Amino acid sequence: MASSTKNGDEILAELQEIFRDILDQPDLILTRASNASNVEDWDSLAHINLLTTIEKQFKIKFALNEIQELKDVGEMIDLIQRKLASQ
């Protein structure tokens, strides 16, 4: 598969849409610093739903050890970018 290029802002915009849908917060603004403690309702169950949706949306698959390391949206963006580039 050809590697796709998406910059950090594009990925952030797509993530924001996913978060808005999954958390049912249509006005949510996401930044690289957003994390489970400063975004309402981002609990462990929502986290599973977010990762499941991100995998489907970007057509990537996280490795088991990668899932553990995601602490905020910034790390998510970097990981998605690396995954897309290596495809």
Place this chain on the structure above:
Amino acid sequence: MNLDQYTVDELFRKRLGLRRQLSAVEGLQPLRIAVLGGTTTHEVVDLLELFLLESGFKPVFHQSEYGRFYEDAVQDPADLIAFEPDIVYLHTSCLNVQSVPPVHCSEDEFQGYVDAEARRYRQIWQSIEQNVSAQIIQNNFETPPYAILGNFDAVWSGGAVRYFMALNMEFARSAATDPRLLLQDIHSLSARMGTAQWFDWDRYFSYKILTTTEANVAIARSLTSLVRAMYGKSRKVLVLDLDNTLWGGVIGDDGVDKIQIGRETPVAEAYTAFQEYCLSLQRRGVLLAVCSKNNEDVAKSGFEHPSSVLKLEHISCFKANWEPKHENILAIAKELNLGTDSFVFVDDNPAERALVAAQIAGIAVPEVGAEVSRYAAILEAGRYFEPVSMSKEDLSRTALYEANAARASSEAQFANYGEYLDSLEMQAEIAEFKPVYLERITQLTNKTNQFNLTTRRYTQADIEAIAADPNYIGIYGRLLDRFGDNGLVSIVLGRREGDELELDLWLMSCRVLKRDMEQAMLDVLVERARAANIRTLKGFYLPTKKNGMVANHYEKLGFAPVSLDSETNASAWSLDVPSYAARNRHIRILELVHG
């Protein structure tokens, strides 16, 4: 709202928004579901909630910690008891089985392993049955993910594949004999999807979610159809278009000789196969109706084609004209006396599908596409006509509706209505609840909406408890006439309060409307009330969108008005028992031998 139009990904992603919209609907039926899982169940539960909301339920869930299904059911059921579930769903997988035979297991030892595991599950079910009055839904097992012996795994006594086949047989036997236990056939569900698409090992290792989102949608849909069936909300009527739906081609243009049906071409074969599928539905009690833009005589000639599997006698209601389809479907609903929420509509034309889906509340319009070879599989996937059991009623329902048509045509020949009623030579069996009828009684309390004074729903467990409680007088009525047996059609349930009998329930199947069956029921009820020293019957009418036809029921039976709630229009009525004189004139009451 119709969730059929959403893909699995959209359902999953927009779930909370959909949930918000679906929850805003008024009149949802509350439902308490306890989920005891062998794996993490929250995703299945989230999706199930959506489909149940779409079906008119308002579910509340209690979930066990993952893997604690046995403890929560058997050793420490306090939480389960406190939750007071209507349904307990046991969601376990091949990973939750303890007595798996080792690979060196001999033929002699094999059954011992099967029996041990079946015993463990029976213990779970029995504990639930003793502790709560809920219906149990237990899924059977997928084919295990690995067959370390390959094909021989299905043969050898130490093979996991063979073991789970045997265990599934034990589950089927239990479900066949225990009315409190319903089986969810996950074995077939996963096979249709393919276990490679079913199991999700990454999510299992990370979160103990065993199955993919696609699989969880399938599980939730199949559960929803079971729940709908439990509460009498399974669909009953399949409305079919004709041209390019039941046969290939346009009969009005091509002529009956040119339509594609039979064995001559692949296309004709495919239409024949779909007709055979429809006929198999008709034989198990689903009513078929036709709704086609055609001239009626031309449309009917299609069924006289020598290769047509479906004949006119299989069609309960036939509408072929040039009126809009949604109007014809409403006319069909009126003639069959059934709500459109029990209808499924199949048409190859997407414009007709969109129109009908938009104009008719509650009807299911599956996206069947225009490829006839796919119609049956798409209908199957919707699980619209799910039964929880097969009663004689189901198998003979079609005959009943045909007999109704014969009755309707003889109605015209009489000078007055009483003469017509006498000509029916009606006989009724009216007596107190007995075990053989409890299943049918439960079914009727859950699916009767129109002739139903209070619209109270009961589970089989409730009805069993009531039948054993001396404070209740429960009367059923079965009506026969010269055209056939209408089956058990009416129920009255009274609860003693001092020397009064409060009528919690009075319902009747609409297929015996205007037959004076309610008078006959009242006669017997009063007889039983007198024997129990009851002095007053108290009746209640609780209005719903559907039961307007019985607003004057108690008045017509000679009850006196007691109160009327000006806000809800609910009314209360009373009847003096000692002064009551029998009212039934046209139905002979069969004497029953008690014992």
